Amino acid sequence: KAGVTQTPRYLIKTRGQQVTLSCSPISGHRSVSWYQQTPGQGLQFLFEYFSETQRNKGNFPGRFSGRQFSNSRSEMNVSTLELGDSALYLCASSLGPLGGELFFGEGSRLTVL
Amino acid sequence: AQTVTQSQPEMSVQEAETVTLSCTYDTSESNYYLFWYKQPPSRQMILVIRQEAYKQQNATENRFSVNFQKAAKSFSLKISDSQLGDTAMYFCAFMLLSGGGADGLTFGKGTHLIIQP
Numbered sequence: 546k547a548g549v550t551q552t553p554r555y556l557i558k559t560r561g562q563q564v565t566l567s568c569s570p571i572s573g574h575r576s577v578s579w580y581q582q583t584p585g586q587g588l589q590f591l592f593e594y595f596s597e598t599q600r601n602k603g604n605f606p607g608r609f610s611g612r613q614f615s616n617s618r619s620e621m622n623v624s625t626l627e628l629g630d631s632a633l634y635l636c637a638s639s640l641g642p643l644g645g646e647l648f649f650g651e652g653s654r655l656t657v658l
Numbered sequence: 659a660q661t662v663t664q665s666q667p668e669m670s671v672q673e674a675e676t677v678t679l680s681c682t683y684d685t686s687e688s689n690y691y692l693f694w695y696k697q698p699p700s701r702q703m704i705l706v707i708r709q710e711a712y713k714q715q716n717a718t719e720n721r722f723s724v725n726f727q728k729a730a731k732s733f734s735l736k737i738s739d740s741q742l743g744d745t746a747m748y749f750c751a752f753m754l755l756s757g758g759g760a761d762g763l764t765f766g767k768g769t770h771l772i773i774q775p
Contacts, residue, residue, distance in 0.1 A: 548702075578762055588749065590762030601762050635703065647763070649695075649703035 549638050549650035557656045563624040566653045570617050570638030577619040579611060582633040594619055595642045631657045660685045660752050664766035671740055672774050679735045679769045681750030691753045694735045698746040745773045
């Protein structure tokens with residue numbers, strides 16, 4: 546059974562650009578959530594999608610957005626990139642939204658110059 | 659808002675020893691889950707153990723066990739017979755259950771555990 550797949554694994558952008566990250570959950574998983582990991586702030590919840598609907602959102606500005614497709618794959622987008630957006634972005638999938646085990650991907654490492 | 663505190667930024671023990679990682683949390687809610695996740699140097703987070711708040715019995719998974727003290731809002735992880743492969747960052751996490759679903763995980767800052775040969 547394939548795990549959670551995140552693409553791209555590494556990317557470099559400059560301030561003001563935008564970026565789209567992709568996450569393919571484990572087959573059969575319908576819930577996808579996103580986390581930002583930085584040395585200073587640690588792991589912070591961005592948002593969660595279940596059946597193409599955003600269920601929860603963390604305390605991030607509107608520049609951070611996401612969506613989920615009918616096949617449960619999810620994308621997150623960050624517009625007008627800032628230096629502080631440099632981070633490891635982790636995607637996690639689970640069967641449903643009821644507190645079950647989260648399976649994490651290896652993450653997408655974003656560097657903003 | 660919920661908070662999770664891990665007071666030990668780094669710990670180092672010898673292989674085969676037992677080690678306990680501390681975690682405290684703050685919430686006024688009663689329906690939640692607690693987790694310990696492990697993040698090895700390869701970066702993929704792995705669930706170590708999960709505890710439902712309504713369960714009084716402490717969760718165990720092979721060499722890993724927790725000491726869940728609900729009144730004290732404490733959730734420590736004990737690793738017995740530690741192995742070199744246990745070297746990793748360990749994160750304590752809280753998940754609130756509400757409205758028929760669950761909120762996102764709130765993580766502590768992590769404890770870097772080093773197992774020495």
